[in-house]
Amino acid sequence: MTTSLVEARGVVKRYGPTTALADGRLTVLPGESHALVGRNGAGKSTLVRILTGLQAPDEGTVSFDGEPAPPLTDRDAWRRKVACVYQHPTVVPELTVAENLFINRQPLRRGFISWRRLRSEAAALLATWDVRVDPEARTADLRVEDRQMVEIARALSFGARFIVLDEPTAQLDNREIERLFTRMRALQNSGVTFLFISHHLQEVYEVCQTVTVLRDARWITTAPVADLPRQALVEAMAGETITEQAERQRTVEAAGPVLLDVRGLRSTAYENVDLTVRRGEVVGLAGSSASGKNELAETFTGLHTPTSGTARLEGAPLPFGDVRGALEAGVGFVPRDRHEQGLVFGMSIGDNATLSVLERLGRFGFVGTDRKRGVATALIERLDIHAEGPEQPVSDLSGGNAQKVVMARALASDPRLLVLVNPTAGVDVKSKESLLARVDSAREDGTAVLVVSDELDDLRRCDRVLVLFHGRVVAEHRSGWRDHELIASIEGVDHG
Numbered sequence: 001m002t003t004s005l006v007e008a009r010g011v012v013k014r015y016g017p018t019t020a021l022a023d024g025r026l027t028v029l030p031g032e033s034h035a036l037v038g039r040n041g042a043g044k045s046t047l048v049r050i051l052t053g054l055q056a057p058d059e060g061t062v063s064f065d066g067e068p069a070p071p072l073t074d075r076d077a078w079r080r081k082v083a084c085v086y087q088h089p090t091v092v093p094e095l096t097v098a099e100n101l102f103i104n105r106q107p108l109r110r111g112f113i114s115w116r117r118l119r120s121e122a123a124a125l126l127a128t129w130d131v132r133v134d135p136e137a138r139t140a141d142l143r144v145e146d147r148q149m150v151e152i153a154r155a156l157s158f159g160a161r162f163i164v165l166d167e168p169t170a171q172l173d174n175r176e177i178e179r180l181f182t183r184m185r186a187l188q189n190s191g192v193t194f195l196f197i198s199h200h201l202q203e204v205y206e207v208c209q210t211v212t213v214l215r216d217a218r219w220i221t222t223a224p225v226a227d228l229p230r231q232a233l234v235e236a237m238a239g240e241t242i243t244e245q246a247e248r249q250r251t252v253e254a255a256g257p258v259l260l261d262v263r264g265l266r267s268t269a270y271e272n273v274d275l276t277v278r279r280g281e282v283v284g285l286a287g288s289s290a291s292g293k294n295e296l297a298e299t300f301t302g303l304h305t306p307t308s309g310t311a312r313l314e315g316a317p318l319p320f321g322d323v324r325g326a327l328e329a330g331v332g333f334v335p336r337d338r339h340e341q342g343l344v345f346g347m348s349i350g351d352n353a354t355l356s357v358l359e360r361l362g363r364f365g366f367v368g369t370d371r372k373r374g375v376a377t378a379l380i381e382r383l384d385i386h387a388e389g390p391e392q393p394v395s396d397l398s399g400g401n402a403q404k405v406v407m408a409r410a411l412a413s414d415p416r417l418l419v420l421v422n423p424t425a426g427v428d429v430k431s432k433e434s435l436l437a438r439v440d441s442a443r444e445d446g447t448a449v450l451v452v453s454d455e456l457d458d459l460r461r462c463d464r465v466l467v468l469f470h471g472r473v474v475a476e477h478r479s480g481w482r483d484h485e486l487i488a489s490i491e492g493v494d495h496g
Contacts, residue, residue, distance in 0.1 A: 003066050005030045005193050006051065006082070006162055011060035013046050020046040024060065025219035026195075026212055028162070033184060033194040035204040035225065038214035038237055039428035041398050044197055047214070048164055051195070053078035064162070076158075083155030084164040085148055093140035098122035100139050101154050129153050130186060145176045149183060156192065163187075164195045169203060170426050171337070173289035173454060174490065181207045199428060200455075201230060215239055237429055256280060259448035260300070260417055265309030269295035270471040273309070277417070277448040282439060284462035285452045286490055291468040294336060297419050297452045301333040302326030313417055332415030334406050336422045336452075342406040343394050350376030350390030353408040379408040384434055400431025407438055418442050421452045436461055456483055 004027045011024030021043040028034045038044050049055045050062060053072055062069040070077035091100045098119050099106075107117040122135035131149045139147060152163055165184075169177045184194060184207060196208050204211055205225055213220040213236040220236050221228075228236075260277040270292035277283045285293040298304050300311060305321035312318065319325030326333075335341035343352055353376050376390035383404040387397065394405055403424070410418060420439070424432040439461050442449050451462055459465050460479075467475040467489040475489040 008062045011057045021217050023218040033196050033208045035196045035208040035211040042214040043217040052082050052084050080159040082162045083160045085151045086166045091139045097137050098135040125157050144171045145180050162193045166197045262311045265306050267306040280443050280446045282449040282462045284459040284465035286465050287468035292471040293452050293468045301419050330416035332410035332418045334410045334420045334423050338406050345395045348391050349394050352394050352405050353379045383408045400427040403427050418447050418449045
């Protein structure tokens with residue numbers, strides 16, 4: 001029998017009256033990619049904090065190579081065992097790759113940093129693990145996937161051979177994801193073991209050999225990925241039977257008025273874009289991260305100014321380059337990254353949810369506290385945000401509930417055009433369904449909706465999907481499209 005590289009048994013963790021983990025179990029074998037899945041609140045983050053030595057369990061044991069985990073105070077010993085690469089890189093962006101690799105342990109010569117040796121040791125480390133990045137490059141200039149590989153190389157340099165990847169693909173497009181998976185497989189062949197955390201179940205089947213499911217703070221099952229059908233995995237995560245519903249063909253009433261009318265829009269990211277979105281229509285934008293889809297959608301929200309072309313909302317020109325003007329024109333917006341663009345983490349749920357409608361909450365620049373609480377409470381109920389109330393800090397929320405707050409703010413202004421960029425990124429299965437139900441509600445209310453996403457499940461709600469390739473709209477797929485058809489358009493397979 002192979003000795004497990006990492007084993008957690010009967011792990012319990014409480015925070016006051018809240019039990020964050022009631023029965024955490026995990027057995028990871030050397031050299032495998034092991035998936036850890038579960039809805040937000042299932043206990044995944046708590047288990048990871050315990051496995052990486054950030055917190056001690058109240059009950060249960062953790063071992064590495066059959067030996068008890070080091071004391072929490074021995075950080076060097078933990079670094080030799082395990083490292084976590086998070087969705088948002090922890091490298092220092094203004095430092096070079098070499099400086100990040102050896103931060104706080106730079107080679108010295110006569111008491112001073114030896115820059116030549118630092119660069120040579122960094123180059124050797126990167127070459128050892130086949131990380132093709134310039135050691136002297138500024139880390140901020142790297143692609144997200146390369147920053148992740150720098151973090152992995154840094155962890156390996158301490159001697160760790162167990163790497164936790166926490167939502168590593170959330171900011172990557174399809175090509176970048178495939179490159180990351182190729183690198184993971186190569187590292188596995190070199191003796192590195194991964195714990196892979198993702199809400200995208202298709203990735204689990206693509207890159208992992210074993211999967212462990214947590215639900216309601218408890219271990220549910222561990223099984224070979226090949227032996228667990230997708231529907232069985234979803235049922236294990238949800239705790240209830242999932243009935244697959246056939247996608248129905250939606251037809252937008254031809255006589256429905258055009259709300260958004262775009263003609264000849266051009267910028268450095270896209271060119272000659274014509275599109276319309278009718279009242280009660282949901283239109284998707286698909287493509288790689290370099291396709292221009294994000295920049296196009298953000299143009300309608302006032303974040304960018306095109307070099308030429310027009311966009312009209314209900315006949316009135318949209319004010320390019322003016323976020324407040326776009327909001328006043330009737331545009332609601334869920335940005336692509338809730339951490340960087342969507343939430344103010346030092347503020348409450350109520351403050352975040354009502355930022356776009358402050359002028360409605362009082363007069364002469366003053367915000368009525370009771371009015372704000374009432375509006376925020378209504379939004380919390382409307383979006384089914386699981387929270388103690390409007391005053392709770394938004395930083396306390398799980399990913400799914402935090403994303404619902406961003407959606408709540410977008411809907412608070414009763415927009416005529418709702419622009420959603422990656423609206424379900426990094427949320428669990430149930431939160432995803434709840435957020436997508438808001439898209440259906442907006443359609444029924446007669447709102448024009450523009451959905452930009454890398455998730456096929458998000459795009460299935462659309463009446464039609466436009467595909468951008470190198471800044472041009474190259475294909476249109478009506479609802480009922482097949483996965484391989486849309487993916488072929490995205491990857492440029494069916495248009496030269």
